[in-house]
Amino acid sequence: MTRTRNAAAAPAMPSAPAMPSALRLGLARGVLETKLFFREKDAVVFTFAFPIVLLVLFGAIFSGEIGGGITITQLYVAGFIGAGVLAAGFQNLGIGIAADRERGTLKRLAGTPMPRSAYFIGKVINVLIVAILETAALLAIGVAWYGIEPPREAARWAAFAWIFVLGVTASTLLGIAVSSVPRSAQSAAAVITLPSIVLQFISGVFIPIGQLPEWLTGIAAVFPLKWMCQGFRWVFLGDAGAALEPAGTYELDRVALVLGAWIIGGLVLCLTTFRWQRRGEG
Numbered sequence: 001m002t003r004t005r006n007a008a009a010a011p012a013m014p015s016a017p018a019m020p021s022a023l024r025l026g027l028a029r030g031v032l033e034t035k036l037f038f039r040e041k042d043a044v045v046f047t048f049a050f051p052i053v054l055l056v057l058f059g060a061i062f063s064g065e066i067g068g069g070i071t072i073t074q075l076y077v078a079g080f081i082g083a084g085v086l087a088a089g090f091q092n093l094g095i096g097i098a099a100d101r102e103r104g105t106l107k108r109l110a111g112t113p114m115p116r117s118a119y120f121i122g123k124v125i126n127v128l129i130v131a132i133l134e135t136a137a138l139l140a141i142g143v144a145w146y147g148i149e150p151p152r153e154a155a156r157w158a159a160f161a162w163i164f165v166l167g168v169t170a171s172t173l174l175g176i177a178v179s180s181v182p183r184s185a186q187s188a189a190a191v192i193t194l195p196s197i198v199l200q201f202i203s204g205v206f207i208p209i210g211q212l213p214e215w216l217t218g219i220a221a222v223f224p225l226k227w228m229c230q231g232f233r234w235v236f237l238g239d240a241g242a243a244l245e246p247a248g249t250y251e252l253d254r255v256a257l258v259l260g261a262w263i264i265g266g267l268v269l270c271l272t273t274f275r276w277q278r279r280g281e282g
Contacts, residue, residue: 026121077142079205082229089171102185163231166259173266
């Protein structure tokens with residue numbers, strides 16, 4: 001009887017605090033990733049200055065109308081917006097994750113109670129912020145200097161939104177997947193930057209897509225950058241620029257189809273190839 005009374009009088013042990021959700025941790029991780037990104041002044045300057053400097057440089061070298069009242073500099077604006085989205089997700093993210101793996105950051109995070117998905121949510125938030133700021137800067141320059149007119153129809157802004165979201169998503173997933181390719185953080189910049197630059201040359205960023213050999217445009221059509229640039233040209237150049245496209249139309253249905261396919265393919269690659277540790281570990 002005494003033991004029963006003592007057991008009944010004993011205070012209940014406090015329960016362990018509930019673990020924050022993966023989304024909440026991911027949002028916090030996104031804030032941290034963004035702060036870390038902007039603390040790296042050289043990386044910030046290169047990320048934002050590189051496409052802007054190239055746009056201004058190409059705009060100074062090449063000028064004139066190429067048909068339908070469209071100037072070549074207006075083509076460059078739409079192309080560099082697409083290239084900026086690709087760089088924010090594929091290039092910057094791929095190099096950054098490779099560096100995290102080399103430093104052992106991924107291994108340490110994988111050993112914490114934090115859900116692994118929170119790490120990727122944080123990276124996606126960082127990519128989205130960088131892509132939005134870079135797109136806004138390029139569009140502002142295009143409006144101020146190169147005669148780009150912001151769309152007046154809601155349908156074009158809606159198209160811009162879904163092309164941007166699909167493009168950022170595909171680029172981010174491919175950036176996560178390609179981060180496992182470099183053998184070290186030192187080689188990541190070269191391994192990941194080279195295909196990114198090649199894609200820009202064959203996808204209508206530096207050279208109008210209609211002036212490229214057909215076999216090159218066929219290769220470009222396999223990858224997402226060509227379709228992002230094509231969609232952005234419809235948004236910002238309108239129907240007047242359709243004649244400059246190899247197919248004579250912007251093919252928005254194919255833009256959505258290819259970007260959607262790359263999202264699925266990128267997700268499969270992430271799930272099957274991503275490594276939390278360096279080669280030879282674990």
